[in-house]
Amino acid sequence: MDLTRAAAEALDAADPLASFRERFTGTGDDGPERLIYLDGNSLGRLPRETPAALARVVEQQWGEGLVGSWAGWIGEATRLGDALADGVLGARPGEVLVADSTSVNLYKLLMAxxxxxxxxxxxxxxxxxxxxxxxxxxxxxxxxGMTVRELPADLDEGLDPATLAAALDERVAVVVLSLVAYRSGALADLAAVTRLVHDAGALVLWDLSHAVGAVPVQLAAADADLAVGCTYKYLNGGPGAPAFLYVRRDLQAQLRSPIQGWFGQRDQFAMGPVYEPAEGIERFGVGTPPVLGMAAVEVGARLTAEAGVDRLATKGSAMAELIVALGDAWLAPHGISLASPRDPARRGSHVTFAHPQAWQLTQALVDRGVVPDFRTPDRVRLGPAPLYTRFVDVWDGMSRFRDVLAEGAQESYPAERARVT
Incomplete structure (x- = not known):
């Protein structure tokens, strides 16, 4: 691989997704001191369309339409769920609902x-x-009154399918797994693992938070049972944006949400005395949906679908490969080691490095205008988002990383525990 900056510029010139960058705020500065944002897997950038979308809801629908706007808002959770199903998740209509947080959705589906x-x-x-x-x-x-069977997983390589297979027996009800490991980016095989769990008679509940919008997800093709995920990372829905849940269509009638809210009621406006769950995915609704948050999610989901998840995954993988190659050439001589799978087929769109002073290195990078994030115990995680990150951004960010190490700049920062108050 050509590791020159000119080669990175050439990749940007040929990038079919290049025009999406200008549709996000904070991407116009090309100066040598510009901020290089490599934390899109924690919080995506703000799409330029989002403030106007929020303003329409606030000023027109709420401000002018008042309560009458609920005629349109009432079905937003399923309408937006269908948009995610079709454009991002490889699911069918009526299988995805936008609601609540990832944690709440995980609880609902796991209990069910x-x-x-x-x-x-x-x-x-x-x-x-x-x-x-x-x-x-x-x-x-x-x-x-159940037992948790917690399986060992390599911090860098993720869960070994053989370990999972050995743990599956007639006692297992549900297996909870992340498609992309939050720390290392290790990518599981959605279809193969789902088949493995099904063979044991259990259900599998996937957390797609670090996968959705970054790697191809084909829930229907994999015959996946259940899934949850957030919308504020690669989907750019904003901080605290509502999450989504997925339930395969033929399972919906078998499952009952443990939180019996009125938005999951069969005829919610009858205000009846007894809870009767709705027929479809709506039965997993709970309370009044966050209308403003969903307006922001819709913008991000639409951008992702327009770009195409396959194209995003191809670019994300190529950027990760550049990070790995530059890490081998520039960082490894300073004691940095790769803490993600080296095989790109086994890795999502973020790359993690290990170093005993990872916390200090993270702070030094932030002060040099590079935004990564720190993950315990000793990891620096880099998450370029393919919708708006350029190859030259990756190159320049890694160059600043090299400079920090060469200068020993991290030595001037206190250890993590000294920074915690």
Whole structure:
């Protein structure tokens, strides 16, 4: 691979997604001191269309339409869910709902899935999964008198399918897994793992938070059971944006949400005395949907669908490959090691490096105008977002990373514990 800046510029010149960059705020500065944002896998940039979309809801629909605007808002959760299903998730109409947070949706679907497998008393997750996932699994297990079977997973390579296979038996009700590991970016095989779990008679609940909008997700083709995910990372829905949930169509009638809210009621405006779940995906609704948040999600979802997930994944993989190659050439001599799968087919769109002073390196990079993030125990995580990040941004960010190491700039920063108040 040609590791020159000119080669990175050539990749940008040939990039079919290049025009999307100008549709986001904060991307117009091309100066040598510009901010290089490599944390799009934590919070995506603001699309330029989003403020106007929010203003329309606030000024016209709320400001002028008042309560009458609910005639349009009432179906937003399913309408936007269908848009995500078609343009991003490879699901069918009526299988996706935009609602609540990822954690709440995870709880709803995990509890519902566990109830749908009576006689099975084990929930499976991995020791390295995102904390909220493990916490929710533990809480559901405690509430239902179940056992958690927490599987070991390599911090860099993710879960070994053989380890999962060995843990599956007639006691397992639901397996909770992330498609892309939050720390290393390790990518699981959606279809193969789903088949493995199905063969054991269990359900699998996928967390797509670090995958959606960055890697191809084909839920229907994989015969996936359940999934949740957030919209504020690669989908650019903004901080606190509502999450989504997916339930395969033929499973919906078998599952009942543990939170019996009026937006999941069969005839909600009858205001009846008894809860009767709605027929389809709407049964997993709970309370009044966050209309403003959904307006922002719609903009990001539309941009993602327009760009095409396959094209985004191709570019994301190529940027990750450049990060890995520059890491080998520039960072490894300073004691930095790759903490993500080296095989691009086993990796999402972010790359992680390990170093004992990862916290200090992260702070030094931020002060040099590069925004990564730190992940325990000793990881620097770089998440270029293919909708708006250029190859030259990756090159320049890695160049500043090299300079920090060459100068020993991280030595002037206190250790993590000294920074915690």
């Amino acid at each position: 899935g566990a109830r749908a497998r009576p006689g099975r008393d084990v929930l499976v997750c991995t020791a390295d999964d995102f904390p909220t996932d493990r916490y929710v699994v533990g809480g559901v297990a405690e509430a239902r």
